[in-house]
Amino acid sequence: MSEPKDYHDQGAELRKLLEEVEDGSEQKVQEQTHTQELDKKTQREVDILDLPPRKEVHSHHHNRTKLKIGRASIRLISVIIILIVVLLVVFNLWGEELIDAFNQM
Numbered sequence: 001m002s003e004p005k006d007y008h009d010q011g012a013e014l015r016k017l018l019e020e021v022e023d024g025s026e027q028k029v030q031e032q033t034h035t036q037e038l039d040k041k042t043q044r045e046v047d048i049l050d051l052p053p054r055k056e057v058h059s060h061h062h063n064r065t066k067l068k069i070g071r072a073s074i075r076l077i078s079v080i081i082i083l084i085v086v087l088l089v090v091f092n093l094w095g096e097e098l099i100d101a102f103n104q105m
Helices: 010-042 054-058 071-104
Strands: none
Touching: none
16 A cells, blocks of 8 residues: 655644644633733722611612513504504595495485
């Protein structure tokens, strides 16, 4: 049997890619820890004794009217709208005939 002359090691390419990924992830971890340390340093300390009373903080209510519509209400409204549209179309098509039919009764 003849051996191929151009022997190509696929594993070498995979190992190279794996090393690149590992090196990149280590750098990302180092960058993240560095940014976390900076964030901790820049955070201001909250003095619990200087906080305003709870009553004062929560007394400012935003009076927005929230309208909650359930699925059943949405179905009802959509059916009513569809019926109105259908009645308008029917009235435009057979309006005079319907009026004459009701007048004859």
